[in-house]
Amino acid sequence: MLIQATLTAFGLISSTLGSQHQPRRRYAYGDECWPDTETWNSFNATIGGRLIRSVPSAAVCHAERYDSDKCATAKDSWLDSFWRTNQTGAYAATLWEMGETGKCFIDTSIDAPCDQGIVPHYSVRAQSIADIQASVRFASEKDLYLVTKNTGHDHLGRSSGKGAFSIWTHNLKGIEWHDSFIPMGAPEDANGVPAVTLQAGEQWFDVYRAAAKQNALVVGGSARTVGAAGGYLLGGGHSPFAHDYGLAVDNLLEMSIVSADGKYHVINQHSDPGYFWAVRGGGGSAWGESIKLFPNVTDAGYTGYGDLSQGFQAIFLKPNSSVKSFNQTFAGFFNLTQIPGVHGAVGAYPSTWNGYLDKFLRDPNIGTNIQDTSRLLTTDVINQKSEDLAEFLVRNGGGGFNFIGKVNNDERDNTAVNGIWKQSHALMSISIDWADNATELEKHEKRLHAVQISKGFTEIVGQQGGTYINEANP
Ligand SMILES: Cc1cc2nc3c(=O)[nH]c(=O)nc-3n(C[C@H](O)[C@H](O)[C@H](O)COP(=O)(O)OP(=O)(O)OC[C@H]3O[C@@H](n4cnc5c(N)ncnc54)[C@H](O)[C@@H]3O)c2cc1C
Numbered sequence: 001m002l003i004q005a006t007l008t009a010f011g012l013i014s015s016t017l018g019s020q021h022q023p024r025r026r027y028a029y030g031d032e033c034w035p036d037t038e039t040w041n042s043f044n045a046t047i048g049g050r051l052i053r054s055v056p057s058a059a060v061c062h063a064e065r066y067d068s069d070k071c072a073t074a075k076d077s078w079l080d081s082f083w084r085t086n087q088t089g090a091y092a093a094t095l096w097e098m099g100e101t102g103k104c105f106i107d108t109s110i111d112a113p114c115d116q117g118i119v120p121h122y123s124v125r126a127q128s129i130a131d132i133q134a135s136v137r138f139a140s141e142k143d144l145y146l147v148t149k150n151t152g153h154d155h156l157g158r159s160s161g162k163g164a165f166s167i168w169t170h171n172l173k174g175i176e177w178h179d180s181f182i183p184m185g186a187p188e189d190a191n192g193v194p195a196v197t198l199q200a201g202e203q204w205f206d207v208y209r210a211a212a213k214q215n216a217l218v219v220g221g222s223a224r225t226v227g228a229a230g231g232y233l234l235g236g237g238h239s240p241f242a243h244d245y246g247l248a249v250d251n252l253l254e255m256s257i258v259s260a261d262g263k264y265h266v267i268n269q270h271s272d273p274g275y276f277w278a279v280r281g282g283g284g285s286a287w288g289e290s291i292k293l294f295p296n297v298t299d300a301g302y303t304g305y306g307d308l309s310q311g312f313q314a315i316f317l318k319p320n321s322s323v324k325s326f327n328q329t330f331a332g333f334f335n336l337t338q339i340p341g342v343h344g345a346v347g348a349y350p351s352t353w354n355g356y357l358d359k360f361l362r363d364p365n366i367g368t369n370i371q372d373t374s375r376l377l378t379t380d381v382i383n384q385k386s387e388d389l390a391e392f393l394v395r396n397g398g399g400g401f402n403f404i405g406k407v408n409n410d411e412r413d414n415t416a417v418n419g420i421w422k423q424s425h426a427l428m429s430i431s432i433d434w435a436d437n438a439t440e441l442e443k444h445e446k447r448l449h450a451v452q453i454s455k456g457f458t459e460i461v462g463q464q465g466g467t468y469i470n471e472a473n474p
Contacts, residue, residue, distance in 0.1 A: 026145040028163030029121035035142050040122065043138050047124055047131050054123040054166065055116070056097045056104040057090035062114035078106050081225040081363035084152065085203065088168050089119040091152035092225075094436065095369035096160045100443055105436040106367075118157070120147060120166035127171055129256075129264055135167050137262035150230035151203060153223070155372050156474040158231070169230065174199035175210045183254045185270035195253055198229040205357075212354055217319070219245050222305055223363050235470035236281040236417040238427070240303040240317040242407040247421070249280035250411035269414075281417025281469070291386040293332040294404055294425045295379060300329040303405035308393050311344070314404065315360060323348045369436065373450050373473040374402065374429035375457045375465050376420050388460050389428065396453055399430035402471050420466035427468050428457075 027033045035043075044051040057078075060070035077083035084090040091097045098104060102117025124135045139146040149159040150169045159166075180192025196218065198207060205224035211217065218228075219239045226232050237248025245251060254268040257279070267275050290312040297304070297316060306314025318325070326348040327334075337344035351359070377389070393399040404426040412422050432450045434443050454473050458465065 026139075026143050028145045028161070029116075030163055033143070034163075035144075039142075043134075047134050048127070050125040050127060050131060052088050052123045052125055052168070054089035054119055054121070054168075056102075056114065056119050057084065057087060057094070058104045058106040059089070059114050061106060062104065062108075062110055062112060065114070066110055075106060079367045081153075081223075081366045084366060085170060085225045088123045088125065088149070088166075091119075091154075091157075091160055092363070092366050093155070093368055093370050095371065095433075096152070096154065096157040098369070098436075099157075099160075099162060100447075101440065107436070116162075118160045118162040120149070120161055120164040123149065123166040123168045125168050125171055129258065132167055132169075132258045133262045133264060135165075136258050136260065139165055140260060140262065148230075150201065150227040151225055153226050154231050155370075155471050169200040169227075172199040172201040173206075175202060175207060177210075177214055177216070181253060183268040183270060184266050185268065187270075193253070200227075200229050202228045204228050208353070208357060217241060217353075219248050219251050221248075222361065224357075224361055225363055231470060234279060234281075236415075236421070236468060238403040238405070238407065238468065240405070241319060242403075243298065243301045243303050243405050244319070244408060246408035246411055247281070247415075247417060249415050249417060250408065252280055255279055277414060278416050280415035289336055289386070290333065291377070291382055291390060291426075293336075294377070294382055295406075296332060297329050298404060298406035298425045300325070301406075302326075302329060303403070305401060306404060307400040308390060308398060314401065316404070317356065319353070323350060365431070365433075368433050369438075370431050370433040371447070371450055371473060372402075372429045372431050372471050373453045373457065374427055374467045374471050375461050376418075376424040376467055377426045377428055377461070378420065378423040378465075379425065380423070381461045381465070382425055385460050392456055392460060393428070393430065396430050396456075399428060401426050402429050403427040403468070418466045418469070420464075421468075427471060429471060 040051065055065060057074060059065045060067045060074050081092060084092055089097065097117050097119050099118035102115050104114035104117060105112065124131060126132050126135065136146070144165045145161055145163065147159055147161045147164045147166045148169060149166050152159050174197070176197040178195045178197070181195035182190050182192045194216070196216070203225050204220045207218055207220060207228045219237065219241045220228060221232050221237060221239055233248050233252065239248060254266060255276070256264065256266050258264055267279070269276055302316040302318045304314045304316035306312065330346050334346045337346060381389070406425055407421055409422045412419060430453050432446045432453070434446050438446070450473055
């Protein structure tokens with residue numbers, strides 16, 4: 001049974017979408033117009049004292065914020081994505097705490113520098129729509145640089161900002177199942193559908209557990225702590241179930257948002273089709289043979305994740321499949337492993353979704369300084385450029401497939417997601433990362449390398465190529 005998500009998300013999407021306005025710099029901490037302490041205190045009183053001075057995740061191990069117990073916990077939990085998403089100032093990739101020049105590291109001495117980096121200065125631990133409205137109004141009134149942070153998983157650093165004021169949605173929890181949901185303002189004869197309403201702070205791990213109890217299926221992502229109703233959804237949302245049911249945005253029935261003027265709106269296809277459109281997405285040569293086999297498996301409904309570095313490895317899923325179907329579909333991969341000099345294994349692993357969750361689902365790249373560069377691979381690119389792509393990947397130290405699959409595109413033209421998803425079978429990514437103690441020069445060179453990778457991708461897939469907004473190079 002497919003549960004279509006009404007996925008309630010509290011958005012801060014400005015109603016000037018699509019206008020020609022130049023971006024304007026708003027006030028950040030350190031600017032002359034940043035509110036004084038008295039003004040912050042008065043504001044804090046209106047939101048029940050939920051204003052937090054947010055700090056980087058390693059701050060408890062340094063100088064005046066040093067706390068030996070908390071520092072020990074931070075060291076033990078450094079790579080734990082649950083620990084990270086539970087904190088206002090922690091981000092999945094520490095790059096988005098420190099930015100390019102900040103310094104506050106977990107493995108340096110107590111006296112080593114610990115600055116704020118690009119962690120927002122103040123955050124509101126929102127507990128209600130009223131908190132969000134008050135915060136948005138305060139930010140508008142004081143013309144503040146405002147960001148929204150949910151889990152801090154964003155690959156592009158959009159949930160942090162130097163000197164920013166932030167609304168933290170993580171504690172807005174709530175999962176409500178509906179047997180027959182009808183969007184507000186739908187025609188009288190509209191039929192209801194099974195659906196779930198998620199509050200903005202819900203994470204996939206909890207949603208999957210709740211869905212299992214309901215015997216329901218939700219189109220969600222392949223990570224436990226990524227937010228279900230935040231950046232994932234606003235960017236499109238790919239999923240192991242995308243072949244059958246499309247991207248997450250294709251299943252969105254309704255969304256509640258707080259607009260930049262602090263007003264609360266329920267938007268859907270009936271109330272505001274234009275706005276509703278915009279919030280859905282408007283955010284080694286031999287191995288080339290493996291890539292060439294993608295269309296066969298993706299057209300058959302298998303969805304996977306993999307990487308190509310020491311060879312090609314991937315895991316594919318298909319709900320309600322059988323070993324027979326797997327063996328037929330993956331015969332090409334099996335034949336590859338029989339080529340002399342190629343070592344490999346291909347096997348079916350019958351499991352339940354919960355079995356997959358327990359055994360395979362992890363949160364990669366936590367506590368690192370990582371940036372992605374990616375391209376969607378269309379049928380033409382796969383047919384004509386697989387070997388070039390594989391060589392390119394190997395030349396650049398390997399890379400991954402954040403998504404391999406054919407999405408159900410029935411709703412594609414009704415959303416703002418890049419139309420290239422229609423012809424695509426996979427999202428190929430190459431990541432770069434640097435050590436916390438990398439010098440400015442080293443970081444600069446790494447970033448330049450990422451730009452070169454992006455240019456290299458363009459040379460192969462052409463100027464018409466596209467990528468997935470949530471996993472693109474910042
Ligand atoms: C380990 C990992 C696995 C992933 N797996 C997948 C996957 O399987 N499928 C997939 O499609 N993507 C996947 N992604 C990419 C993911 O979609 C993006 O990182 C996404 O931006 C995360 O959203 P978030 O709300 O959890 O994170 P955040 O960093 O908190 O927010 C991301 C962006 O959304 C905005 N935002 C968040 N909540 C709201 C809100 N309520 N209102 C308005 N704006 C909001 C933030 O301002 C920011 O711009 C994965 C990422 C990671 C790190």
